[in-house]
Each structure stands twice: as C-alpha cells, then as structure tokens.
Amino acid sequence: MSWNTIIFVVAPYVSIVLAVGGTMYRTRREEFSVSSLSTQLLEHKKLFWGSFSFHWGILAILTAHFLFLIMPVVFDVWNGSQIRLYLLEITGFALAGWALGGLIILIYRRITSRRVQVVTTKMDIVILVLVLAQIITGMWIALGYRFGSFWGTSVFVPYVWSLITLRPRPELIAPLPFVLQFHAALFWAFLIAFPFSRLVHIVTLPVPYLVRPWQKVVWVRRDREFVAKEKKDRASV
Amino acid sequence: MDVRAHMSMLFHLDKCIGCHTCSVACKNLWTDRKGAEYMWWNNVETRPGTGYPTGWEDQDHYRGGWEKNWVGIDLKLQSRPKAIANLFYNPALPELDDYYEPFTFRYEDLFNAPEGKHQPTAIPISAVTGDPIDIEAGPNWDDDLSGSPIYASNDPNLEGVSEEVRQQMGEIERVVFNYLPRICNHCLNPACVAACPSGAIYKRGEDGVVLVNEDECRAWRMCISACPYKKVYYNWSTGKSEKCILCFPRMEIGQAPACAHSCVGRIRYMGVLLYDADLIKWAAEGPDEEMFDRQKEIILDPFDPAVIKAAKENGIDDGWIDSAQQSPVYKFVKVWNMAVPLHAEYRTLAMMFYIPPLSPVVSTIEEGLVRLDIAREQIDFELFNSLEKARLPIQYLANLFSGGNEEVIEKILRKMLAVRIYKRRESVEGIIDDATLAMVESADTTPEEIEAIYRLSTLPTIAERFVYPPYHREMAAEAIYGDPLARKGDVGLGYIMPPERGP
Numbered sequence: 001m002s003w004n005t006i007i008f009v010v011a012p013y014v015s016i017v018l019a020v021g022g023t024m025y026r027t028r029r030e031e032f033s034v035s036s037l038s039t040q041l042l043e044h045k046k047l048f049w050g051s052f053s054f055h056w057g058i059l060a061i062l063t064a065h066f067l068f069l070i071m072p073v074v075f076d077v078w079n080g081s082q083i084r085l086y087l088l089e090i091t092g093f094a095l096a097g098w099a100l101g102g103l104i105i106l107i108y109r110r111i112t113s114r115r116v117q118v119v120t121t122k123m124d125i126v127i128l129v130l131v132l133a134q135i136i137t138g139m140w141i142a143l144g145y146r147f148g149s150f151w152g153t154s155v156f157v158p159y160v161w162s163l164i165t166l167r168p169r170p171e172l173i174a175p176l177p178f179v180l181q182f183h184a185a186l187f188w189a190f191l192i193a194f195p196f197s198r199l200v201h202i203v204t205l206p207v208p209y210l211v212r213p214w215q216k217v218v219w220v221r222r223d224r225e226f227v228a229k230e231k232k233d234r235a236s237v
Numbered sequence: 238m239d240v241r242a243h244m245s246m247l248f249h250l251d252k253c254i255g256c257h258t259c260s261v262a263c264k265n266l267w268t269d270r271k272g273a274e275y276m277w278w279n280n281v282e283t284r285p286g287t288g289y290p291t292g293w294e295d296q297d298h299y300r301g302g303w304e305k306n307w308v309g310i311d312l313k314l315q316s317r318p319k320a321i322a323n324l325f326y327n328p329a330l331p332e333l334d335d336y337y338e339p340f341t342f343r344y345e346d347l348f349n350a351p352e353g354k355h356q357p358t359a360i361p362i363s364a365v366t367g368d369p370i371d372i373e374a375g376p377n378w379d380d381d382l383s384g385s386p387i388y389a390s391n392d393p394n395l396e397g398v399s400e401e402v403r404q405q406m407g408e409i410e411r412v413v414f415n416y417l418p419r420i421c422n423h424c425l426n427p428a429c430v431a432a433c434p435s436g437a438i439y440k441r442g443e444d445g446v447v448l449v450n451e452d453e454c455r456a457w458r459m460c461i462s463a464c465p466y467k468k469v470y471y472n473w474s475t476g477k478s479e480k481c482i483l484c485f486p487r488m489e490i491g492q493a494p495a496c497a498h499s500c501v502g503r504i505r506y507m508g509v510l511l512y513d514a515d516l517i518k519w520a521a522e523g524p525d526e527e528m529f530d531r532q533k534e535i536i537l538d539p540f541d542p543a544v545i546k547a548a549k550e551n552g553i554d555d556g557w558i559d560s561a562q563q564s565p566v567y568k569f570v571k572v573w574n575m576a577v578p579l580h581a582e583y584r585t586l587a588m589m590f591y592i593p594p595l596s597p598v599v600s601t602i603e604e605g606l607v608r609l610d611i612a613r614e615q616i617d618f619e620l621f622n623s624l625e626k627a628r629l630p631i632q633y634l635a636n637l638f639s640g641g642n643e644e645v646i647e648k649i650l651r652k653m654l655a656v657r658i659y660k661r662r663e664s665v666e667g668i669i670d671d672a673t674l675a676m677v678e679s680a681d682t683t684p685e686e687i688e689a690i691y692r693l694s695t696l697p698t699i700a701e702r703f704v705y706p707p708y709h710r711e712m713a714a715e716a717i718y719g720d721p722l723a724r725k726g727d728v729g730l731g732y733i734m735p736p737e738r739g740p
Contacts, residue, residue: 031452033739035476038456040326041333042365042473048326055325114366115333119473123740197740204455206324206434210317214431219442220713 007185008170012163015191022195023203036201042115050105057099058131061138064092069160072153079150089147093139100135107132123197130189137183145177156184239514240537240548242557242706243425243445243588244488244507246497247566247576248418249694250594251653252504255416257281257377259496259505263420266495267482272474274339274364277376278481279496281418284637285392285406286379288417290335293467294393294580300329301465302428302583309522310584312432314463320434329462333473337374339364365473383407383414394636402630413628415594417637418504420496421468421481422579422587423447425512425535426521429480432463437478444509444708445588446485451477451736465583475738489708497703506697508564508704509557510571510588511537511548521584528581529639535586536571539564560706565693566590573682573690575649582640591638593646595653596629621654621676648681655680656694659687 001010027034040047068075079085107128110120142148148156155172162169173181193199263279282288296302296313303310314320314329342359350357363370379388384407395403406413423440427447430438437453438460440446449460449469454477460469461478469480484494492498497505513535520531537544539561548558561567569576569592576590624631624647631643631650639645655677662673669684677684693701715721 030734030739032475032477032734032736035454035456035739036324037476037739038458038471039473040330040458041471044326044330044332048328051325114368115473118366119738121738121740200739201455204435206321206436206455206457208436209320209434212436215426216430216436216439217442218439 004170004174008173009168011188015188019191019194023200026195026200034200034204037198039116039119043109043113046105046109050102050109053098053102054106057095057102060095061099068152069157072157075149076153085147085150088149089142093142096135096139100139103132103135127193127197127199130186130193134183134186137179140179141183145180238547240511240544240551240553241442241514242553242561243510243512244483245510245566245588245590247506247569247590249504249592250415251592252502253416253418254502255281255283256501258499258501259418262495262499272472273479275333275336276470276479279418279420280376281416283380283383283414284417285383285389285395285414287388287391289376290331290467292391296465299331299467300462302585303521312428312463314432314459320459324457327458327462330458331467337376338370340370340372384412394633396636398630398632413596415629419466420589421447422466422589423483425517425586425588426584428463428465428585429460429469432459434459446483448482449478449480454478465580465585475736488705489710491705493703503702506565506702508566509561509706510564510567511539511544511561513537517586521586525582525640526642528584529577529642529645532578532581532586533571539567556707560704563704565702565704568693573686575652577638577645579638580640593634593638593649594629595650596627618672618676621651621658624650651680652682655682656687656690659684660691
C-alpha cells in the first residue's frame with residue numbers, strides 16, 4: 001500500500017469513523033466533559049479581539065469550503081470573469097487573515113496569561129498548533145498556487161465526492177504539491193482530534209435556542225411517573 | 238388556574254446581625270472545591286454598599302433581568318439571534334476581579350522555612366494560579382464600611398436620596414447601614430433559564446428550585462450575565478455554571494437549607510407558597526409600580542377551597558397543601574403584607590422575600606426627634622409619625638426592594654413599628670391606651686394580628702420557622718424501581734462522571 005493510499009483513502013475513513021463514533025460516545029456517556037471551556041471569566045480583554053476574530057473568520061472560511069464542495073458550478077460561473085475571481089480570492093484571503101490574526105492573539109494569550117495557563121491542557125495546545133498549521137498552509141496555497149477557487153473544482157471537489165460516494169480516487173491528489181497534500185491530510189488529523197479535545201463543542205451549537213420557549217420547567221414527579229409507566233408497558237409486552 | 242407549589246425563604250432583616258454564618262455554612266457544604274472558591278452562593282452585604290460581585294445592581298453594565306418593550310418583556314441581555322452571535326464573547330460577563338481573586342495562604346512555609354532570625358510567615362497566594370498575590374478584595378470586602386466614599390456612595394439604590402440625607406447617612410460615628418443576606422431567588426420568571434442557549438437550566442415543577450443541569454451546560458455563560466442578582470457562577474475549572482440549589486437534598490429529607498439552619502439571628506423562615514403559573518406572564522409584564530402588587534396577586538390562598546381543588550388536580554398532595562397553610566412565609570408575605578422581594582423591577586418575580594430593616598427613626602439629633610419637651614409617652618408616636626425622617630431613608634429601601642414604590646415600604650415599617658410600640662406598652666407600661674389602639678388601627682392592623690406577628694418574629698420554634706412539606710422520596714424510588722428495596726446495598730445510582738474538566 002502506497003503512502004498515497006494510506007493518507008488519502010485509509011486515513012479519511014478511519015478518522016471519520018473515529019470522529020463520529022467518538023463524538024457520539026462522548027456526548028452521550030461523558031456529557032459532563034463536553035463544554036466550550038470558556039476562559040472569559042479569567043481573562044477577557046485579549047479574548048475579545050482573539051476569539052471574536054478567530055471564530056467568525058474560521059466560520060466564514062469553513063462555510064466557503066463547504067459551499068465550494070456542494071456547488072462547484074456556481075463558483076465556476078462566478079469565476080468566469082477575472083474581476084470576480086480576484087474579488088473572491090481576495091475576500092477569502094482577507095477572512096483567513098482575520099482568523100489567523102485572532103488565532104495569534106489567542107495563542108499569545110494562552111502563553112502570557114497566568115490564569116489562562118492554569119486551565120490549559122495538552123490537548124488545547126495540540127489543537128492550537130493544528131489550527132495554526134491549517135490556516136497558514138491554506139493561505140500559502142491561496143498565495144502560491146493561484147487560484148484555488150479556479151482549479152479546485154477539478155481536484156478538490158471530485159476527490160472529496162469520491163470519498164463520500166465510497167469510490168475513492170486518491171490519484172487525484174498524488175500529483176499535487178506537498179503543501180496541498182499536507183493541508184488535506186491535516187483535516188483528517190482534525191477529525192481524529194475532534195472527540196478527544198474541546199473541538200466537540202462545535203457540535204453543540206445551540207440552534208434550538210432560536211425557537212424554544214423562554215422558560216423550562218422539569219417535573220421530577222411526572223418524569224418518574226412517566227418512567228414507571230414506560231417500564232410497566234415494556235414489562236407487559 | 239394552574240396551581241403549583243414553591244419553596245420560599247423569608248429574611249427578617251430586622252434581626253440580621255451580619256455574622257456571615259450562613260455564608261460559611263454554605264461555603265463548607267457546596268463551594269469548597271477547585272474552581273468554586275470565589276463563589277458565594279450565599280453572601281451577606283453591607284448596605285448601602287456595592288455588594289458582591291461589585292456593583293451587581295448596575296444593569297446598564299451587566300444587563301441582567303427583563304425589560305419592558307411594546308409587546309411584553311424581553312431579556313435585557315439579548316435577543317435569541319444575539320445570544321448565538323455572542324457565544325464567542327459575552328460582552329456583559331463579569332470578570333473574576335469583579336468578584337475577587339480567591340486566595341489561600343502558603344501554610345507549609347511555616348513548617349519548611351529554614352532556621353533564621355525571623356518568624357516565618359504564610360504569604361497569601363492566589364487560589365487560581367498559586368502565585369503570591371496582594372489580596373485586594375474579598376466577598377465582603379466592604380463589610381461594615383458603609384459611609385465610605387469608595388463603597389457606600391456608589392450604591393445605585395441611593396438614587397433619588399437627597400445629598401443632605403446621604404451626608405447624614407455617612408456621618409462619622411453615626412453611620413447608617415443594614416445587612417442584606419442574599420441567595421439565589423429561585424424566580425418564577427428566571428432570566429438565567431431564559432438566557433441559557435443550551436437549555437441546561439430549568440425550574441423544578443414540584444418546588445420551584447432553579448437548577449443547572451451540568452451535563453447539558455456548555456459554558457456559553459449567558460446565565461451569568463442574565464441573572465440580575467449575579468447568583469449564577471462560572472466554575473473556571475470544570476467549565477460549567479453553578480448556582481445555589483436551595484439545598485434541595487436537605488429539603489427533601491425535611492432539613493432546612495444550610496444557610497437557614499445555621500442562622501444565628503434566626504432571621505430565616507422557610508415554607509411553601511402556592512402560586513398560579515397561568516398568571517406569571519401577566520405579573521411579569523406589569524407596569525413598574527405594580528410589579529410587587531401583581532406578584533402578590535399570583536400567590537394563592539391555601540385555605541381557599543377552589544385553590545385546594547385546583548392544587549389537588551395538579552398533583553399537589555395533602556401534605557403540601559397542609560404545609561402551605563402552615564407556611565410562615567405565606568403569613569408574612571400575603572396575610573400580614575410585611576415582606577417584599579429584592580428589586581421587584583427586575584421582573585424575574587423573585588421568590589425569596591425580605592422584611593425590611595427597621596432603623597431607629599431619627600434623622601439627626603438636631604432634627605429634634607428625642608425632644609425633651611415632649612412627654613415620654615409621646616416619643617413612640619413621634620417615631621411612628623415621622624417615618625420620612627427614618628435614618629435608613631424609605632426611598633433607599635424602596636429602591637432596594639419594591640422598585641421605587643415607597644408606599645409599600647412605608648406600610649410595612651408602620652406595621653413593624655406598631656408591633657414594637659404595642660408590645661412595649663403592653664409589657665413595660667402594662668396598659669394599652671386609646672392612643673395606642675388608634676395607632677394600631679392607623680397601621681392597618683389589629684391587636685390579634687400584632688400578637689401573631691410578635692410571636693412568629695421573636696419566639697418561633699424551629700418547627701414554626703421551617704415548615705417542610707413531605708417530599709416522599711420513598712414514593713419516587715418506588716415509581717422508578719418498582720421495588721423500593723431493589724437498589725438497597727448498591728453504591729449509587731449508576732455511572733456518574735467525576736466533575737472534572739474535559740480534555
């Protein structure tokens with residue numbers, strides 16, 4: 001088995017299984033450990049500049065990747081005009097730069113704030129390094145292999161779809177420069193780290209809050225009656 | 238009518254001596270853990286003062302509670318989309334230094350110090366970082382420091398109190414202050430519950446205790462800002478929110494919460510209140526000046542047959558109804574009209590009630606309250622009739638409790654004075670004259686009621702102060718396991734995660 005197969009066929013499937021299985025286990029059986037682990041109480045000034053920029057920047061970039069994946073045709077049409085291609089690439093680069101700026105502030109904060117140091121785990125550092133490497137390689141690609149949104153539709157999109165449709169075509173990746181391969185491989189590292197780090201907080205994005213009633217009342221007695229009734233029903237079946 | 242029961246506490250501030258025993262009892266029982274050192278689920282403040290966390294009543298800064306708008310009420314903190322947008326940084330969150338940096342002392346230095354000329358000392362260190370620190374604040378740093386320009390003069394409740402009166406309150410050797418013990422108010426319309434993006438906070442239907450489900454908590458921290466009383470805390474070690482649980486494990490076995498049980502001044506009462514959950518919205522959306530009246534309106538009479546019937550339909554058993562009828566809190570709040578919640582204008586419908594403190598009624602000596610030219614038996618009435626000269630201004634108490642409604646406070650103070658004067662006449666002079674009876678009537682009370690208030694205020698037994706309903710935990714066990722002895726001998730209820738910070 002070649003390295004190409006290991007990294008671009010085996011690794012993706014292994015990491016996806018780990019990420020999904022691990023996240024399901026952790027959010028169900030070890031729910032107490034799932035938290036965004038905010039440190040705002042301990043330090044808030046640097047957090048404002050760092051967290052705000054990083055999160056919104058990275059969210060925008062991830063959304064762009066996702067849209068690119070599900071509707072490459074739209075990007076092809078958009079990039080038909082050079083002006084629009086430049087506009088798209090510059091916007092993407094600026095957003096990545098925003099995220100990178102935020103991340104650098106966050107790393108600086110982790111290193112310099114004594115209070116934040118106290119609650120920093122090894123896994124936090126691993127994640128920070130991973131994210132830093134991912135953003136830097138991404139920006140490197142954007143700058144050095146112009147223009148990703150142009151050639152990506154013939155390399156990135158078919159490769160990912162080949163994985164999703166269970167007919168992997170790692171040969172699409174093989175001829176690419178090292179940075180691109182590294183950028184892609186790093187994503188599997190993220191998936192592997194996902195259930196074992198604070199990254200799990202991503203899946204707990206509280207969207208139901210937008211529609212739930214303001215107040216929440218829990219009846220211990222009624223719940224118990226309900227449980228008892230369920231048991232009785234099950235026993236009678 | 239949707240009748241529900243609520244466990245409520247009542248604080249008789251006239252009896253509070255500010256000893257902090259409640260705070261220490263609570264601390265030892267619940268918050269003596271890593272990450273919780275800075276939390277005081279129960280704290281006692283000196284008023285006028287800025288409290289803990291510093292300036293918690295400044296809602297322009299912390300954005301707690303509800304505010305009225307053209308459709309009804311909304312959280313002051315956020316709209317729903319704004320809650321999601323602010324997940325990455327919550328602009329209204331207090332910082333650790335707004336509470337204080339928790340500290341301990343390096344006691345081992347006393348034993349490990351090398352031999353030298355001087356006595357070794359245990360230097361203070363931060364309980365967060367372990368580094369040596371200068372202790373600059375604590376949970377009661379302004380204890381008894383009323384009158385100080387740093388703390389007392391920054392009390393937002395002094396709004397509307399004239400400069401002259403403020404000067405008098407801070408006069409050297411004649412400083413005016415009272416104590417204000419605070420726990421979570423277990424509100425009927427809790428802002429923390431409404432603000433939680435994860436839906437981790439809830440109110441228990443049976444007894445109204447507001448709890449955080451720490452399994453569901455994701456540290457979005459909105460509850461901390463949204464609570465106008467700043468009684469939800471963030472555990473920086475576990476990354477979960479925590480708050481006062483009204484000692485529900487103790488209540489369920491018929492014991493008073495640790496703060497109430499340990500109270501030296503015996504200022505705390507506990508009992509059941511029945512309320513109409515259908516009217517919560519109506520009460521929370523009332524105009525400012527009606528807030529307290531409406532809240533009282535939704536607390537129901539446990540002797541009313543219609544209420545009893547509706548309560549039973551809602552699954553409230555006879556034990557609870559009986560307990561509601563004996564409730565000292567019901568008597569003080571609803572029958573005698575002597576208690577008010579803290580800051581009714583926050584619209585959370587706080588369910589812990591306070592009897593305001595009765596200060597010596599005199600502005601200054603120069604105002605001539607204890608004038609020598611009036612007969613001794615007249616002095617009492619001089620006090621009674623000059624409430625506007627109260628050393629702790631009515632305006633101040635009204636800002637603190639009733640949302641600025643002075644009339645409410647005035648009525649309570651008049652009744653308390655009536656009790657005091659009546660009982661003094663009875664026990665010292667041995668006679669109740671017509672003037673006293675006239676005063677009793679003008680305070681809107683009767684000698685019988687005065688006797689009852691006097692008994693429950695000064696001579697209650699522990700069983701009269703804490704009236705507990707039967708929680709019937711044994712029945713709950715039966716409901717879950719069928720056989721109540723099924724789990725006997727087991728070590729616990731199953732797989733429980735240690736409360737540790739996740740990776």
